[in-house]
Amino acid sequence: MKYEEIVHRCFRCGYCKLTSDYTDFNCPAYRKFRFETYSPGGRMWLIRAWLNNEIKNSERFQDILFSCATCANCVEHCVFVFSEDLVNIFIAAREEMVNKGIIPPAVRDYLKNIRINGNPYKEPQDERGKWADGTSVETYKDQDYLFYVGCVGSYDERAKKIARVVGNLLLEAGISIGILGDKEKCDGNEVRALGEAGLFQFLAEENIAYFKELGVKRIITLDPHAFNAFKNDYPGLGGEFEVYHYTQILAPLIKSKKIPLAEYKAKITFHDPCYLGRHNGEYDAPRKILGAIPGVEMVEMEQNRENAFCCGGGGGNFFTDILGGGEDSPNRIRVQGALDTGAQIIAVACPQCAKMMEDAIKSEELDDRLEVLDVAEIVSRALS
Amino acid sequence: MTDITQALAEIVGEGYVSDQPEEAYFYARDPGLMPAHEPDYVVVPKTAEEIQKVVRLANRDKIPIVPMGAGMALTGLVIPLKGGIVIDMKRMTGILAINEKARLVIVEGGISQGLLKAYLEKNYPKLRHSIPDSPATATIAANVMIHGQGRLSQQYGFNSDMVAGLEVVLPSGEICKIGSCSISPDWFSKGAPMPDLSGLFLGWFGATGIITKVALKLYPKKKMRDVEIFITDMEEIVPDIVHELTYTEMVEDITVFAQPLPMIFRDNHHITIFFTGDTDTELEFKRKMVWDALDRFIKSKDGGFMGVPPVMKPTLLDSPQRSVTRFADVKKGGGFEYSGPIILVEKYPECSRKIRELAEKYDLGYSGMARIIGRGHCMMYGFAFTFNRADPDMMERTRKALHEVSEYALEAGGVFWKPTVNEQKMALDKMDPNTRNLMGMIKKNIDPNGIMNPGNWEVN
Ligand SMILES: Cc1cc2nc3c(=O)[nH]c(=O)nc-3n(C[C@H](O)[C@H](O)[C@H](O)COP(=O)(O)OP(=O)(O)OC[C@H]3O[C@@H](n4cnc5c(N)ncnc54)[C@H](O)[C@@H]3O)c2cc1C
Ligand code: SF4
Ligand code: SF4
Numbered sequence: 001m002k003y004e005e006i007v008h009r010c011f012r013c014g015y016c017k018l019t020s021d022y023t024d025f026n027c028p029a030y031r032k033f034r035f036e037t038y039s040p041g042g043r044m045w046l047i048r049a050w051l052n053n054e055i056k057n058s059e060r061f062q063d064i065l066f067s068c069a070t071c072a073n074c075v076e077h078c079v080f081v082f083s084e085d086l087v088n089i090f091i092a093a094r095e096e097m098v099n100k101g102i103i104p105p106a107v108r109d110y111l112k113n114i115r116i117n118g119n120p121y122k123e124p125q126d127e128r129g130k131w132a133d134g135t136s137v138e139t140y141k142d143q144d145y146l147f148y149v150g151c152v153g154s155y156d157e158r159a160k161k162i163a164r165v166v167g168n169l170l171l172e173a174g175i176s177i178g179i180l181g182d183k184e185k186c187d188g189n190e191v192r193a194l195g196e197a198g199l200f201q202f203l204a205e206e207n208i209a210y211f212k213e214l215g216v217k218r219i220i221t222l223d224p225h226a227f228n229a230f231k232n233d234y235p236g237l238g239g240e241f242e243v244y245h246y247t248q249i250l251a252p253l254i255k256s257k258k259i260p261l262a263e264y265k266a267k268i269t270f271h272d273p274c275y276l277g278r279h280n281g282e283y284d285a286p287r288k289i290l291g292a293i294p295g296v297e298m299v300e301m302e303q304n305r306e307n308a309f310c311c312g313g314g315g316g317n318f319f320t321d322i323l324g325g326g327e328d329s330p331n332r333i334r335v336q337g338a339l340d341t342g343a344q345i346i347a348v349a350c351p352q353c354a355k356m357m358e359d360a361i362k363s364e365e366l367d368d369r370l371e372v373l374d375v376a377e378i379v380s381r382a383l384s
Numbered sequence: 385m386t387d388i389t390q391a392l393a394e395i396v397g398e399g400y401v402s403d404q405p406e407e408a409y410f411y412a413r414d415p416g417l418m419p420a421h422e423p424d425y426v427v428v429p430k431t432a433e434e435i436q437k438v439v440r441l442a443n444r445d446k447i448p449i450v451p452m453g454a455g456m457a458l459t460g461l462v463i464p465l466k467g468g469i470v471i472d473m474k475r476m477t478g479i480l481a482i483n484e485k486a487r488l489v490i491v492e493g494g495i496s497q498g499l500l501k502a503y504l505e506k507n508y509p510k511l512r513h514s515i516p517d518s519p520a521t522a523t524i525a526a527n528v529m530i531h532g533q534g535r536l537s538q539q540y541g542f543n544s545d546m547v548a549g550l551e552v553v554l555p556s557g558e559i560c561k562i563g564s565c566s567i568s569p570d571w572f573s574k575g576a577p578m579p580d581l582s583g584l585f586l587g588w589f590g591a592t593g594i595i596t597k598v599a600l601k602l603y604p605k606k607k608m609r610d611v612e613i614f615i616t617d618m619e620e621i622v623p624d625i626v627h628e629l630t631y632t633e634m635v636e637d638i639t640v641f642a643q644p645l646p647m648i649f650r651d652n653h654h655i656t657i658f659f660t661g662d663t664d665t666e667l668e669f670k671r672k673m674v675w676d677a678l679d680r681f682i683k684s685k686d687g688g689f690m691g692v693p694p695v696m697k698p699t700l701l702d703s704p705q706r707s708v709t710r711f712a713d714v715k716k717g718g719g720f721e722y723s724g725p726i727i728l729v730e731k732y733p734e735c736s737r738k739i740r741e742l743a744e745k746y747d748l749g750y751s752g753m754a755r756i757i758g759r760g761h762c763m764m765y766g767f768a769f770t771f772n773r774a775d776p777d778m779m780e781r782t783r784k785a786l787h788e789v790s791e792y793a794l795e796a797g798g799v800f801w802k803p804t805v806n807e808q809k810m811a812l813d814k815m816d817p818n819t820r821n822l823m824g825m826i827k828k829n830i831d832p833n834g835i836m837n838p839g840n841w842e843v844n
Binding site (some may be wrong): 012 | 409413428475712713772
C-alpha cells in the first residue's frame with residue numbers, strides 16, 4: 001500500500017480529532033460513532049493491523065474507513081510531520097480495498113454509476129446541461145473561462161438552482177463564461193476519495209484532453225470538490241489550468257463594485273466547505289463577499305475556518321451516507337452550531353454542503369429558524 | 385449478538401456497544417509497550433446511570449471492567465488484562481458547574497484536559513487548572529486517578545491534591561459522593577475536615593470504582609506568562625538550583641530536561657522556569673527575583689541563563705506542550721514510553737546519570753524530564769525512551785531499559801508513578817506488609833468479585 005512506511009508512526013495521541021484550541025472533538029466520524037476506531041488514529045492503527053493480517057476486511061472495517069469524510073481536520077491538527085499525508089493514507093487504504101473488490105455496497109454502487117452513467121444519479125448524459133435552460137449561459141467556445149458545474153450542480157434540483165444563480169451572476173458581472181453542457185464529465189474528486197484511482201485517472205485524463213482540445217485555460221468551478229481535483233490532482237496528470245472557485249471571482253468584483261449591491265438585512269453565519277477551506281486554504285473569499293453586503297451581520301460559528309466542523313458530506317459520504325443518520329450525524333451537529341450564533345441564514349459555498357445542511361435543518365425541525373443559502377444566492381438577493 | 389452484548393446495548397444504546405474485532409484490536413492496546421489483551425466488549429456510555437447499570441450487569445456475571453480515558457498513561461493501565469468490558473469514558477464531557485469566586489469546577493468523568501482549558505479560556509479568562517503536558521485528549525478524571533502533575537504542581541502539589549470532590553460508581557453499582565458534596569450541595573473539599581475517603585479511589589487505577597464526576601480546584605490565571613531557561617552542565621547542582629528557585633515563591637512551574645538531541649541541548653541540563661504576571665511590572669519583578677536567586681551560580685560560572693530564542697518561546701509556553709508528544713516520532717516510529725518515579729529532587733544527578741547509562745547500554749534515544757512537585761518536596765523524573773514501533777528489537781531494548789529503571793528507582797527510594805502491573809507487583813513486594821494488607825482489605829471489601837480493572841493493585 002502507498003504510504004505503508006508511515007502508518008506505524010501514529011502515536012494515537014488524538015490531537016487530530018480536536019480543534020486547534022481543543023474546544024471540541026472535530027473529526028465528524030469520531031463525533032458520530034465515538035469509538036476510537038472511528039478517529040483518525042484509530043484508522044491508522046487498524047490499517048496497520050489489516051496490512052499485518054491482524055484484522056480482516058470486515059463490514060465494520062469498511063464502515064470505519066469509508067465513514068471518513070476526508071475533511072482534513074486531522075491533517076490540520078495532527079502534531080507530527082506526517083500529518084499532511086493522513087487523508088492520503090486513508091484514501092490509499094480505500095484504494096487497496098477497491099482493488100480487492102471488497103467495499104461497502106453503497107460505495108460500489110456509486111462507482112458503478114459513475115462508470116456506467118457518468119454520474120451518480122443514473123441520469124442520462126444529455127440531461128447534464130439542462131440546468132442552464134432559460135439562462136443566458138452558453139456552451140463553451142472560446143470564452144475566457146470554462147464554468148464547470150459538476151455532477152451535483154448538474155442533476156440535483158437544489159444544486160441546479162445554485163448553478164443558475166452563479167452562472168447568471170458571473171454573466172451579469174461581465175465575466176465571459178461557457179459551459180460544457182451535455183459534454184461535461186464527472187471531475188472525479190469523490191471517485192478518487194473513494195479509492196478508485198484507476199477510474200479517477202480515466203476521468204481526469206478524458207477531462208484534461210477535452211479541456212485542452214477546446215483550448216480551455218481558465219476554469220471557474222461551482223463546487224469546491226471539483227475545484228480541489230482540478231487544482232491539486234489534475235496538474236500531476238498534465239492538466240495545468242488556472243482554477244478558481246466562483247467565490248474567488250465574485251469577491252474582487254464585489255469589492256470593485258462591478259456587482260453593485262443594495263441593502264440586505266440578515267444575520268449570517270458561514271459554513272466553510274472542507275474542500276475550499278482546509279484543503280485549499282480559501283477562507284476569505286466567501287467572507288469578503290458576505291461582509292461587503294450592506295446590512296449583513298456576519299457571525300462566526302465556534303468552529304470556523306481551519307477548525308470548521310465538516311457537514312459530513314465529504315469523501316463520498318454525500319452519496320454513500322455511511323456517516324449520516326441519527327442525532328449525532330455531523331450535519332445535525334453543525335446546524336446546531338449555526339443556531340447557537342443566532343444567525344438566520346447559514347451561508348454555504350458548496351452544493352453538497354447546501355443539501356447536507358438543509359437535510360439537517362429538516363431533521364432538527366429548525367425550518368422556521370434557519371435557512372440555507374449559497375453565498376451566490378445571498379448576493380443575488382442583495383443585487384441593486 | 386450475544387446476550388451480554390444485547391444487555392449492554394439496552395443500557396448504552398446499540399451504537400455505543402461493540403463486540404467486534406476492530407474495537408477489540410484497538411482497545412487491547414495503548415501506545416506504550418505492554419502486551420496487548422483484548423476486551424470482549426467496549427461500551428461508550430453517556431451517563432453515570434448507564435455506567436451504574438453496566439457495573440451491576442458485570443457484577444452479576446463477574447465480568448471484568450476497565451474504565452478508559454484517552455489511554456495516554458502509556459503503561460498499560462487501560463489494557464483489559466482479563467478481558468471483559470472496556471468503558472470508554474469520553475462521551476461524558478459535561479462541565480456541570482463552576483464557582484468563579486471559590487475557583488471550583490465540577491466536570492464529568494470523561495472530559496479532556498483540552499476541553500476544560502478551552503472552556504475556561506473562553507468563559508473564565510481569570511481561571512485555570514493544572515494542565516499536564518499529556519496530549520490534550522487526556523482526561524481530567526484519569527489524570528487525578530493516576531496522581532498526575534501539571535503546570536501548577538510546583539505550587540500546589542499533585543493534580544490529585546487539587547480534587548475537591550468526587551462522584552464514584554462503586555463496584556456494587558451504587559453511586560457514591562466523596563467529600564463535602566456528601567453532606568453539602570457545595571463541592572469544595574475531597575475530605576477535610578472529615579475522613580478523606582478519596583484515598584479509596586485516587587491512585588487505584590479504577591480498581592475500586594469509576595469516577596463519574598470530579599470537582600477540581602481552579603487557580604488564578606494571570607494575563608501574561610513567560611519562560612526562562614537556566615542551563616548548567618553540572619547535574620549535581622540542579623537540586624540546589626531548584627531549591628533556590630522554589631524559595632522565591634515567584635515561579636509557576638519548574639521542569640528540567642536533558643537530552644542529546646537536537647544538538648543545541650546536548651550535555652546540558654535545562655532548568656525551565658515559568659512565571660506569570662498581570663502587568664509588565666509584575667512579570668519583570670518575578671524575573672528579577674529569579675535572576676537574583678540564581679546569581680551565585682552565574683558568578684561561580686557553574687551555569688547561566690540561555691537566551692530563549694523567540695521562535696522557541698511559543699513551543700515552551702504551549703500548554704499542553706505538544707512538543708513533548710512529538711518526542712514519539714524522533715525515531716520515526718510513533719512510540720515512546722517513560723517510567724516516571726516520584727522521587728526526591730536531590731536524586732536528580734543519579735537519575736540523570738542512570739538514564740544516560742541505560743540509553744548507551746541499550747542504544748536508545750532518550751530524554752530525561754523532571755517536573756518539580758510542591759516547593760521542591762519531590763519530583764517526577766521521567767526516564768523517557770523513544771522507539772520505533774516497526775522495530776521489534778528496539779521495542780525490546782526499550783522494555784529492558786525501562787525494567788532496569790524500575791529496579792533502579794525502587795532502590796533509589798523512588799515510588800513508581802502510574803506503574804505497570806509488573807511495577808505494581810514490585811511495589812507491593814517492597815511495601816510495608818501492614819500497608820499491603822490494608823490495601824488488600826480495602827480492595828477485597830470494595831470489590832469482592834474482583835471485577836474492577838483486575839490485575840491492577842492485586843494483593844495476593
Ligand atoms: C506526551 C505525554 C506527556 C505526558 N505528560 C504528562 C504530564 O505532564 N503530567 C501527567 O500527569 N501525565 C502526563 N502524561 C501521562 C498521561 O497521559 C496523563 O497522566 C493523562 O492525564 C492520563 O489520562 P488518560 O485519560 O489518558 O488516562 P488513561 O490512560 O485512559 O487512564 C489512566 C488510568 O485511569 C483509569 N481511569 C480512566 N478514567 C477513569 C475514571 N473515570 N474512573 C476511574 N478510573 C479511570 C484507567 O483505568 C487507567 O487505570 C503524559 C503522557 C504523554 C503521552
Ligand atoms: S494521526 Fe497524528 S494526532 Fe492523530 S493520533 Fe495519530 S499521531 Fe496523534
Ligand atoms: S479526514 Fe476528517 S473524517 Fe477523516 S479521519 Fe480526518 S478528521 Fe476524521
